[in-house]
Structure formats: structure tokens, C-alpha cells
């Protein structure tokens with residue numbers, strides 16, 4: 638890949654490559670963030686599964702492990718979000734990726750502390766709200782993505798050009814991108830960079846449980862599904878937990894009943910502790926494109942190699 642100094646995402650975050658590792662609850666701690674940042678992309682600590690004290694520890698450890706830029710993901714619906722925002726501003730984290738909430742809530746405060754802010758959306762209306770709220774970049778995350786998802790179920794191939802038309806900010810595509818070919822496609826659609834989650838779950842440095850990582854290697858087409866639509870649509874592995882929740886939804890269970898069935902700690906039990914039967918396992922459709930667990934730095938290098946070769950092939954074919 639040629640010099641990307643003028644790429645809007647690289648300029649914004651001070652990275653060499655326009656690749657962001659999605660901040661992922663239970664999967665992206667300081668080890669993964671530091672490994673991705675060392676490889677020239679933006680590593681992101683997922684604060685969604687941390688309290689304020691643990692997040693501070695992860696930020697400090699990441700800083701010890703690399704002098705490259707890194708970020709923190711902050712899901713805005715978290716009950717202790719105020720304390721999380723205190724920590725990222727006190728620690729002067731360079732990049733904050735907010736998600737699942739109103740982008741206007743903390744953007745100004747984060748800017749005052751010197752943080753660059755990108756917000757995750759799944760539709761063009763929310764993207765316009767981001768622009769009004771003054772965020773620095775928008776992450777457009779499509780239906781294929783692992784984890785929480787939009788209600789419109791718009792796939793990345795359609796979402797990215799719609800959002801591109803709606804806003805003039807640096808645009809990062811997410812959802813279903815796990816290879817250099819996918820990254821090239823996203824850039825062709827109008828994105829300036831990509832955010833990748835699923836592929837980085839399946840790395841040595843991700844804190845996902847070993848049993849979960851091993852299961853991911855075996856998953857094929859149709860093995861993940863958008864579930865929990867009555868609560869908060871989430872792409873999950875179709876295990877026993879998924880089937881239990883799906884049956885309850887089909888029977889007409891209320892949001893309250895569903896919440897009660899999930900109980901506390903279900904995501905930790907699945908993704909971190911590795912209960913692949915009754916735990917909540919979030920992963921994207923792209924899981925089926927990944928057939929090995931590798932070091933995260935190697936993954937970044939491979940994606941860039943694939944990108945370059947795909948671009949070359951495309952030029953040869955179209956010239």
C-alpha cells in the first residue's frame with residue numbers, strides 16, 4: 638500500500654493505515670489494542686465490559702506497550718458511562734469511538750480534552766446527527782457485523798454509499814470486512830477507512846476465550862443470526878442460548894421477560910469464559926472467511942498485502 642499520509646482517517650488518528658480494530662466488549666483489551674497499533678493501524682480498547690478502574694489500568698498498560706496512537710470504545714448506554722468518560726478525558730486518550738447512543742452527549746467534552754471522536758451508526762439519519770453533533774468521523778456499520786446492530790438491517794454494501802452521500806466527514810466502513818479485498822470494496826464505495834471486529838477476535842492477543850475462538854474457526858454460512866430483535870438486535874452464534882432466546886421471542890415473550898432470561902453476565906460467560914453452549918457469543922458473518930488464529934500484527938500485514946494485490950488485479954482487469 639502506498640503512503641497514506643493524506644488519507645482522512647490516518648490524518649485524524651495519526652496512524653499509518655486507515656484500519657481501526659473495533660472496540661469489543663470481552664475481546665479487546667490492551668494486549669489486542671497495543672498489537673494492532675504497533676502494526677500501524679488504530680488499536681481500540683473496548684470499555685463495554687470494564688468498570689472505570691479496569692479501563693484506566695488497560696489504558697496505562699497499552700501506553701506502556703506502545704507509543705503509537707490507540708483509542709477507547711465507549712458504548713453510551715452503559716450505566717457508568719459518566720465515569721468512563723471521566724477516565725478517557727483524564728487519561729487524555731487520543732481517539733474515542735462512541736456507539737449505541739446520542740453522539741451529542743459527550744462530543745464537546747471529549748473535544749475539550751483533546752480527544753478525536755468517531756461515532757458508530759447504522760443509518761444515514763444517525764450519520765447526519767453525528768455531523769450536527771460535531772464528531773470528527775462516522776463509522777457506518779452494516780448488517781453483517783458482529784455484536785449490536787441497527788434495526789433497519791441495512792447491509793454494508795448499501796449503507797456505506799448512503800452515508801457517504803449524507804455526510805462530508807471522514808467515513809469508516811464496518812461490517813463484513815475481514816480481508817484486503819473487503820477493504821478495497823469499502824474504499825470503492827466511498828469509505829476512507831475500515832473498522833474490523835470479527836477478524837481481530839480471532840487473534841492471539843484478543844481476550845476472547847479459547848473455546849470461543851476455536852468454535853469460530855468452524856463456523857460457516859448461516860451459523861450466525863441477528864437475534865434479540867425485541868431488545869437490541871445483536872448478531873449471535875446459533876448455539877443453545879440463541880435457540881432458547883429465539884423460541885422465547887417466537888412465543889411472544891416481552892422485552893422484560895427476555896431480559897430476565899438473559900440474566901447477568903451472559904456475554905462474559907460466552908465470549909470471555911468460553912461457555913459455547915449457554916453463553917452469549919457475538920461474532921459477524923465474516924467469521925467464515927477466517928480459518929486461522931494469528932497474531933494481530935500479522936493480520937494487519939496480511940490485509941494490506943491482500944489489498945495491494947486485489948487493487949493490482951483490478952487495474953489489470955479493467956485497463
Ligand SMILES: Cc1cc2nc3c(=O)[nH]c(=O)nc-3n(C[C@H](O)[C@H](O)[C@H](O)COP(=O)(O)O)c2cc1C
Nearest residue numbers: 659660661662685736782783784812813834835921
Ligand atoms: C465480540 C464482539 C464484541 C463487540 N463489542 C462492541 C462494543 O462493545 N462496542 C461497539 O461499539 N462495538 C462492538 N462490536 C462491534 C465492532 O466494534 C465492529 O464494529 C464490528 O465487529 C465490525 O464488523 P465485523 O464484525 O464484521 O468485523 C463488537 C463486535 C464483536 C464481534
